[in-house]
Every structure is written in structure tokens, then in C-alpha cells.
Amino acid sequence: MSTRITSSYQSNLAQQLAALSPAKRSLLELRLMRKNRRQSAQSMTIPRQPNRESAPLSYNQQGLWVLNQLMPGTSLYHTPMAVRLTGNLDVAALKNALDMVIARHDALRTTFGIVDGSPKQVVAKSLALDMPIIDLTEFPQPDRDTEAQRLLQDEAGRPFDLSQGPLIRSLLLRLAEREHILLVTTHHIVTDGWSVGIFQRQLSELYEAANDEQQSSLPQLPIQYPDYSIWQREWFEGDVYQSQLAYWKKQFATLPPVLELPVDHPRPSIQAYRAFRGAQHTISLSKQLTHDLKQLCRKENVTLFMTLMAAFQVLLHRYTGEDDIVVGTPIAGRQMPETEDLIGLFINTLAMRTSISGELTLRDLLGRVKEVALGAYAHQDLPFERLVKELQPERTLAHNPLFQVMFVLQSEDIQPLQLEGLEVEHFRVGNIMANFDLTLDIVERDEQLVCLFESNADLFDSDTIERLMGHFQNLLEGIVANPEQKISELPLLSEAERRKLLVEWNDTRTDYPANKCIQELFEQQVERTPDAVALICDNRQLSYRELNSQANRLAHYLRKRGVAADSRVAICMQRSPEMIVALLAILKAGGAYLPLSKIRGPRRL
Structure with a gap:
């Protein structure tokens, strides 16, 4: 009895699954995958490496590294963060908070060198960020913001050297006693949009702790980015990589x-x-x-x-x-x-x-x-x-x-930067x-x-x-x-x-002589303004006289070839002065033109 019940249940389940639409089947598969991934994630962790001073590039970094080799000096992959700070800024606390964020994250102390013929991440043990302070209070008020924008744009666009670093830098502009602008520029190869939110949140907490002379309450990070890049490459060896690749190759x-x-x-x-x-x-x-x-x-x-x-x-x-x-x-x-x-x-x-x-x-x-x-x-x-x-x-x-x-x-x-005791305004x-x-x-x-x-x-x-x-x-x-x-x-x-x-665009009514054809009206215009420009195409132009002369020559040729009243003449040409000449010539010869297009394919021709 138990066997029959199980068999019947499995049969009904198979029928229900078969009846699902492709979208619902995909949704069910995704939910099962996420459930399995959560279960496997509980048992699978990214191990900390005993030596993180050098590591291979992650697959994500590798693409940006190649682009940087092809286009050195481009600022396309810079991520500048600029904020206007109004209030009593503790410059020492800000500098200390920046250094602590960098100390927490290996990625911000990383450069990229060639080791044994392959690009590698090289992590510095420590990095004290240089934060130049430029005083603009000597500038007249109207010129102060202009000079600030010039300095910020120059700094945000200044190239990074991935092999030398650092790949994060900062600049502080002093506009008044209670007004500053902070610019932090990072290369995208060590950060992303999610990371910007982390950076701003942790900088806020560390500045508050430094300003209050308190210890940071941020917990120690379980891993660092080099741990992830090593794990990613090992995880992608074999079946995982092949199964993912097979899906996308099919797509x-x-x-x-x-x-x-x-x-x-x-x-x-x-x-x-x-x-x-x-x-x-x-x-x-x-x-x-x-x-x-x-x-x-x-x-x-x-x-x-x-x-x-x-x-x-x-x-x-x-x-x-x-x-x-x-x-x-x-x-x-x-x-x-x-x-x-x-x-x-x-x-x-x-x-x-x-x-x-x-x-x-x-x-x-x-x-x-x-x-x-x-x-x-x-x-x-x-x-x-x-x-x-x-x-x-x-x-x-x-x-x-x-x-x-x-x-x-x-x-x-993304959660904005919030510094204790300061009004913070983000801008591009x-x-x-x-x-x-x-x-x-x-x-x-x-x-x-x-x-x-x-x-x-x-x-x-x-x-x-x-x-x-x-x-x-x-x-x-x-x-x-x-x-x-x-x-x-x-x-x-x-x-x-x-x-x-x-x-509106179809309201094109105008008075035309009812007893004149278009080619005859064109010839009347030739008599009125023979040397005026009739046609412009790219760098070429024809006067009414030149256009009429070329059309007449072709019309005589068409008549010799048998074109007469009610003859249909096919025309297959790109838009050009020659096409206009051909259209006029066909009409002058008494025929009617039939436009054809190569775009529709040879079968249509």
C-alpha cells in the first residue's frame, strides 16, 4: 500500500510539474537553487589565507586590468566622491578615520604588478593616506567656487598607476573657517557601488569615534578581498564553471x-x-x-x-x-x-x-x-x-x-556620508x-x-x-x-x-498649376534661377542648370532604349545626386519610376 501511495504521489507531482509554464518552472528552480545555496553556504565558507600579501586577480578585476593596459591614463573607471562639509570639521579626526578605513580593507592598499608573467594583487601592510589641504580663503568669493571646481576636476581625472598606487587618494579644500570640500577618488578595480556605501558608512562611524576619542565598535572582517579572489578561482574550477558557461553559451x-x-x-x-x-x-x-x-x-x-x-x-x-x-x-x-x-x-x-x-x-x-x-x-x-x-x-x-x-x-x-556635527552635501x-x-x-x-x-x-x-x-x-x-x-x-x-x-506636418497644401507635371515645374524653376543651388549631398552640390542638364542627357538615352509614356522603369540606388538625376530623367522621358530596395534582400528584387 505504501509503495502504491508513493508511486501515485510521484506521478501526480510529475504531472503538476509538467503543467507549469516555463516561467513558473524557472521560478521553482530558482527557489530550490537558493535554498540549496543557503544550505551549502552554511557549510561552505571562504577561508582566510595565511599569506595575503600577493594573490591572483579576481575575474572581475581581470577585465578592468586589461582595459587599463589598452587605455592607460583614462579616467573612465575613476569613482570620485565629493562632499561639501559645513560646520566645525576636525581635520585630524577625518584623516584618522580615512586611515582606519584603509587599514580595515586590503583592497584599498592593493596595487597590481606582474609576477612570473601574470598580473597579481600586491597588498601593502600599511598605507597612510596623503590628504593635501588647499586653502582657498584668499580667493575672492566669486572666484572661490570656480577654483574649487577646477582643482576637483583635475584631481578626479588625474590618472592612477595600477602598478604603483595608491589606488585611493583624498583632497581637502578649505573654503572658509566652517566650510570644506572633501574629495576621495578611488579606482574602480578596487571598489564598486556597494563598496561606496560601505566606505561611507564606516567612515561615518570611525569619524564619530575619533571625534569623541572613543575606540571603534566595528567588528573585525572575517576575510579580505585576496581571500575572495583565491576562493573564486578555486570555486570556478571544474563543474561549477562548466555548468554556468553551458547556460550562457546556449543563450x-x-x-x-x-x-x-x-x-x-x-x-x-x-x-x-x-x-x-x-x-x-x-x-x-x-x-x-x-x-x-x-x-x-x-x-x-x-x-x-x-x-x-x-x-x-x-x-x-x-x-x-x-x-x-x-x-x-x-x-x-x-x-x-x-x-x-x-x-x-x-x-x-x-x-x-x-x-x-x-x-x-x-x-x-x-x-x-x-x-x-x-x-x-x-x-x-x-x-x-x-x-x-x-x-x-x-x-x-x-x-x-x-x-x-x-x-x-x-x-x-546608497547611504550618504554622515559626519557628526557637520552638514554633508554630496555633489558630482x-x-x-x-x-x-x-x-x-x-x-x-x-x-x-x-x-x-x-x-x-x-x-x-x-x-x-x-x-x-x-x-x-x-x-x-x-x-x-x-x-x-x-x-x-x-x-x-x-x-x-x-x-x-x-x-500639422501634413498640412502641406499649396497652389500648384493643375495642368503642369512635376518635371515641367522643375524646368520653370531652372529658367528662373539657373545658377541657384538645387541639391546638396554631403560635400557635393548641383545648381538647377547642372541638375537639369544631367537629367536631360539621361532622358534622351532612356528614350533611345524604348522608354515612353506609361513605361515603368525600376530604380535601385542609394540616396545620392545620381538618384535625383535618374528620377527626373525617367519623368522627362515620359515613364514612371519604380523604387526598389536592396535592404529587403535579393529575393524581393
Whole structure:
């Protein structure tokens, strides 16, 4: 009896599992994986190494180290933190707190050298941070902030030497007796966004302790970053690496096309990363729209990340016409509990690839995005640089490999620096740099989703990004109103844009002679202004006389070849002066032109 009951139970369970949708199966697998990972994490720890003075680079660091060798001197991977401090600053306590943070974290005392032909982390036993103090009180008030900005930008952009270090430095500007600016600049190879929060939180606590002449209450760290990098490489040997790699290779069995957003300025064939001049624009979604999006997530059993990612991919699909959309997204990469309070480079990037082919509704797309996201989370440990190395896509400085667009949803803002007895104001230093063509960074503040669009300013004008932001908001409003709507029919344009497109721009009525053809009207214009410029293309231009003369010669040739009234003449040419000449010549010969396009493929021709 027991055997029959067990057999029946297993059969029913198998049927229930088979009936699950792919997304629900992925969710179940992810929950089981997390449960197993938690159980294994309790038994698996990152061991402390007896000697941490030298260690291999982590996979995360290796990619940045290679980029630094290719582009030495770039400031793209600098992470400056600038704060205005108002109040009675204890400079000695601040310096002491900075030194204590550096003493706590090996990563901040690390340089990178070549040992036996391979790059290695080299950890200094101690490092006393140099904190120059520049007094600007002698400058007149109007010039003081200008000089401060100049000094801050120069310092934030000053290159790091990874082999010499230090890879963290500080500068203190004195603007008045009770007003200072602190700048701390770190190279990204030893820090990440999570680490910035750790740095600011611990600096706050250590400054308070030093200011009150108390001992620090911060607990000793269980491991250091070199321990992690050694453990990571050992953990990735064998089955773990192969299973993760197999998943991503399946996702990218064919390489995706480059996502070509419509740009305002041509992309250089070689675009050095140091020239990625960025721009930022922000839009805040209303509390009602934010609430409606969360309601939709609960109803569809998806996360807010999945819904916003789906909406962003619809926007990219509608802008480019591509059905194969890949968007990068960062993930903290701190699966092991020992890493939660450790400064270092742990962040990884997941390439989320979604097919938007077919007549999908938004609800259909949510299912696809959910399945892709859950699969990516379950295989998040493979470093992105390792994936790129394995796939070996065509590398070019004009494009990032695999994806050109990023999406970030922050669970909360990074905790700001708080120094006892001081008002602290964070602000940006230096020019905005863009790592990608477009990055959408969303965070919730005061029950509103704040959407920051960071774009490559060498490609996009501000007006273009502002329109794109409005289109994204229109999409979200359409999504919450009717998730059953086809994504091709979701609203993109505002009412004002729709009126301009359908009414104002089509109000082109004018008085033309009813008994004249277009080629005859053109010839009348030739008689009136024969030497005026009729056509401009790149660096070429033709006058009305030259254009008419060339069209006449071709028209005579076409007539000799048999073109007459009602003849149809196919034309397959790129946009050029020659194309205009051909169109006029066909009309002058009495025929009608039939445009053909190579883009549709040879079968259509």
C-alpha cells in the first residue's frame, strides 16, 4: 500500500510539474537553487589565507586590468566622491578615520604588478593616506567656487598607476573657517557601488569615534578581498564553471546584432572609451503610476525589475525595429555572507537577451522577460568578461560587446556620508562619462520611481533623450492601462506629438498649376534661377542648370532604349545626386519610376 501511495504521489507531482509554464518552472528552480545555496553556504565558507600579501586577480578585476593596459591614463573607471562639509570639521579626526578605513580593507592598499608573467594583487601592510589641504580663503568669493571646481576636476581625472598606487587618494579644500570640500577618488578595480556605501558608512562611524576619542565598535572582517579572489578561482574550477558557461553559451548560441538606436550624430568607426562624453536627464514617475506598476507586478506575479525591463525593451524594440534585444544589468555578486561588508570589486554584469518576435501582448512579453531573468539569476556567477572571452564576438572600440544598453533598478539609494556635527552635501565632480550608448537607472524615492537616463552625448542630442523619456512614460501608462494590448500598439507618442505628426506636418497644401507635371515645374524653376543651388549631398552640390542638364542627357538615352509614356522603369540606388538625376530623367522621358530596395534582400528584387 505504501509503495502504491508513493508511486501515485510521484506521478501526480510529475504531472503538476509538467503543467507549469516555463516561467513558473524557472521560478521553482530558482527557489530550490537558493535554498540549496543557503544550505551549502552554511557549510561552505571562504577561508582566510595565511599569506595575503600577493594573490591572483579576481575575474572581475581581470577585465578592468586589461582595459587599463589598452587605455592607460583614462579616467573612465575613476569613482570620485565629493562632499561639501559645513560646520566645525576636525581635520585630524577625518584623516584618522580615512586611515582606519584603509587599514580595515586590503583592497584599498592593493596595487597590481606582474609576477612570473601574470598580473597579481600586491597588498601593502600599511598605507597612510596623503590628504593635501588647499586653502582657498584668499580667493575672492566669486572666484572661490570656480577654483574649487577646477582643482576637483583635475584631481578626479588625474590618472592612477595600477602598478604603483595608491589606488585611493583624498583632497581637502578649505573654503572658509566652517566650510570644506572633501574629495576621495578611488579606482574602480578596487571598489564598486556597494563598496561606496560601505566606505561611507564606516567612515561615518570611525569619524564619530575619533571625534569623541572613543575606540571603534566595528567588528573585525572575517576575510579580505585576496581571500575572495583565491576562493573564486578555486570555486570556478571544474563543474561549477562548466555548468554556468553551458547556460550562457546556449543563450548566445548565435551572436546578437548590434542595437543601432537612431542617433543625431554619426558614430565614429573607432570611438575611444575616454571620449564617451555623457549627459544625464531625469524624469520622475507620479505616485499613482508607481503604485499602478506595483499593482500590475502583483497581479502578473512578476517583480518590478521584470516589468520595467520589459517596458524598456519594448521602447528599444519600437525605436530600432529589432526583435532580438540584449540589455545588460548589474548584479551585486555578493552571494557569500563574508563579502557583505567588504570593500572590493564584486559587481558582475548579466546580459539579458529577449526575443520580441511575433504578435506579442505585454503580458506575453512579461512571461518571456521573467523566464530570462530567472535563468540569468540562477547562473549569475559567471563573470561577464569570461563569457565574452568564451564567445569571442567581434571586438571593436566603437561598440561594447554583446550589448550597448544598460538597465539598473536600485533597491535603495546608497547611504550618504554622515559626519557628526557637520552638514554633508554630496555633489558630482567632473564631466559625466557614459560607458554605454544608453543607460536607464531607476530608484524609488518618496513613493515615486525616479528614472535617470544617461546617454552618450557624442551620439544623442538632449532633445532626443527628452523625447525618449516621454515615450518611456507613455509606454508605462499604456502598459498599466491594458497589459493585454499588443506591444506594437502600445502608446508611444504624446497627444501633442501625434497632432504634429498627423495634422500639422501634413498640412502641406499649396497652389500648384493643375495642368503642369512635376518635371515641367522643375524646368520653370531652372529658367528662373539657373545658377541657384538645387541639391546638396554631403560635400557635393548641383545648381538647377547642372541638375537639369544631367537629367536631360539621361532622358534622351532612356528614350533611345524604348522608354515612353506609361513605361515603368525600376530604380535601385542609394540616396545620392545620381538618384535625383535618374528620377527626373525617367519623368522627362515620359515613364514612371519604380523604387526598389536592396535592404529587403535579393529575393524581393
